[in-house]
Amino acid sequence: MKTIKVSFSVNGEKATLQVKPYETLLETLRERLDLIGSKEACGMGACGACTVNVDGVPLRSCLVLTPEVNGAAITTIEGLAKDGKLHPLQEAFMEKGAVQCGFCTSGMIMTAKALLDRNEKPTKKEVIKAMSSNICRCTGYKKIIEAVEAASSKREAV
Amino acid sequence: MILPKFDYKKAEDIASAIALYESSKGQARYLAGGTDLIPLVKLRLSTPVAIIDLKGIKQLKTISREGGHLLIGANVTLFELKNHAMVKEYFPALHESLDATSCETLQMRGTIGGNLLQNTRCLLYNKSLAWRKARGFCYKMGGETCNVVPKAKACFSNYCSANALSLLSLSAGVKIAGPKGERKIKLEKIFSGDGRNPFTLKPGEILTEIHIPLKRSRGAYEKLRVRNSIDYPLLGVAVSVSNKKGRVCVGGIGPAPLIYDLKDLEGAYIKDPAQKARQEAKPVSNTTLSPAYRKKMVDVLTQRAIKRALKEGK
Numbered sequence: 491m492k493t494i495k496v497s498f499s500v501n502g503e504k505a506t507l508q509v510k511p512y513e514t515l516l517e518t519l520r521e522r523l524d525l526i527g528s529k530e531a532c533g534m535g536a537c538g539a540c541t542v543n544v545d546g547v548p549l550r551s552c553l554v555l556t557p558e559v560n561g562a563a564i565t566t567i568e569g570l571a572k573d574g575k576l577h578p579l580q581e582a583f584m585e586k587g588a589v590q591c592g593f594c595t596s597g598m599i600m601t602a603k604a605l606l607d608r609n610e611k612p613t614k615k616e617v618i619k620a621m622s623s624n625i626c627r628c629t630g631y632k633k634i635i636e637a638v639e640a641a642s643s644k645r646e647a648v
Numbered sequence: 649m650i651l652p653k654f655d656y657k658k659a660e661d662i663a664s665a666i667a668l669y670e671s672s673k674g675q676a677r678y679l680a681g682g683t684d685l686i687p688l689v690k691l692r693l694s695t696p697v698a699i700i701d702l703k704g705i706k707q708l709k710t711i712s713r714e715g716g717h718l719l720i721g722a723n724v725t726l727f728e729l730k731n732h733a734m735v736k737e738y739f740p741a742l743h744e745s746l747d748a749t750s751c752e753t754l755q756m757r758g759t760i761g762g763n764l765l766q767n768t769r770c771l772l773y774n775k776s777l778a779w780r781k782a783r784g785f786c787y788k789m790g791g792e793t794c795n796v797v798p799k800a801k802a803c804f805s806n807y808c809s810a811n812a813l814s815l816l817s818l819s820a821g822v823k824i825a826g827p828k829g830e831r832k833i834k835l836e837k838i839f840s841g842d843g844r845n846p847f848t849l850k851p852g853e854i855l856t857e858i859h860i861p862l863k864r865s866r867g868a869y870e871k872l873r874v875r876n877s878i879d880y881p882l883l884g885v886a887v888s889v890s891n892k893k894g895r896v897c898v899g900g901i902g903p904a905p906l907i908y909d910l911k912d913l914e915g916a917y918i919k920d921p922a923q924k925a926r927q928e929a930k931p932v933s934n935t936t937l938s939p940a941y942r943k944k945m946v947d948v949l950t951q952r953a954i955k956r957a958l959k960e961g962k
Contacts (some may be wrong), residue, residue, distance in 0.1 A: 511656035622877035623751035
């Protein structure tokens with residue numbers, strides 16, 4: 491089958507690739523671009539571990555074909571830290587102990603980032619609603635919610 | 649899970665999408681949000697030779713008012729529609745069902761057209777190829793039997809769109825474009841009632857637009873689910889009332905929704921559609937909850953939805 495030429499930006503850097511038409515964005519990120527922060531868990535769009543932000547919208551990268559994101563701006567977990575300094579969300583997840591096994595964490599943080607980008611100061615209810623898009627099998631969610639709230643208040647203080 | 653091989657084509661407009669479909673000799677599938685289609689392809693429940701991406705068609709992304717109707721393009725995402733001022737103000741049942749659909753991230757990807765045309769589901773159908781081969785193929789997979797109800801003549805897979813119920817309660821219609829031109833039909837006409845092939849759309853046809861009569865309504869949507877996020881409804885009830893007339897729609901049980909008119913809005917009559925729905929709903933053991941419980945809940949949720957619809961907006 492013919493490959494398709496796709497170009498997009500990942501974490502601010504341009505990438506032009508020849509991909510298979512049936513390749514998912516998650517496969518492209520992990521296997522071609524070596525961005526292995528996004529995880530594959532269910533592979534069916536249910537768990538959210540593969541969440542990346544495409545043009546500011548959180549997306550399950552296991553459900554997206556790479557040709558679909560031609561021309562888009564993609565942010566992955568690897569693109570959050572700037573000049574060796576972690577993103578406030580990453581700091582908050584560490585401070586609040588919102589990470590146990592860590593497999594869901596990159597997806598959780600990308601979902602939280604999209605939430606804080608569209609709503610700077612979400613209520614607790616809004617945080618819970620947005621974060622319920624992702625599944626964590628360790629933490630019980632309480633500390634994740636706390637971490638997102640902490641990051642949102644910290645952002646305001648800056 | 650790795651996808652099987654297929655070709656990817658992007659359509660610029662509806663005519664070119666249909667032309668692409670015809671050039672694939674009926675072996676293609678249309679792709680909108682992909683939240684239903686991609687898992688089906690991953691499980692080898694759908695094996696298209698080509699996928700035709702409709703997301704580039706601008707015409708399908710608009711919401712407008714025309715001739716007493718709200719026209720919604722099929723590619724409007726569930727999240728956009730949920731936050732649309734007119735949906736909140738005029739169609740509370742639709743607002744509630746959109747909010748209850750899956751989770752926010754998938755609402756931002758899934759489209760209203762795709763949500764209406766999602767395939768029916770069954771505990772023994774939405775499984776990997778290896779699992780299904782071990783069990784033997786059922787009617788819906790092209791086999792000669794039902795794996796849930798032995799010796800049954802029909803397929804009992806469940807139609808799980810919450811938004812179809814609320815749109816039906818609002819008497820919505822749809823516009824369909826295909827190789828033989830365009831047609832407008834009532835939403836209830838898209839259901840065939842056969843779980844194997846649940847829609848009446850012909851090969852190559854695209855649902856392009858949903859139109860809802862622009863009347864202020866009161867309404868509610870009730871969903872039976874085991875989690876409060878991501879999961880499909882195990883039963884759903886939508887009610888909309890305007891000008892002293894109402895419509896009750898029950899879904900998530902069987903391949904097509906059940907529709908009842910709410911003729912009288914006084915106390916005792918509320919029980920009528922609830923009891924009728926309970927009698928007519930035929931749940932089988934193809935979800936994570938027992939059929940007896942789901943049947944009982946038809947009555948409970950229908951009454952609850954009607955009461956809430958009548959109470960709110962008063």
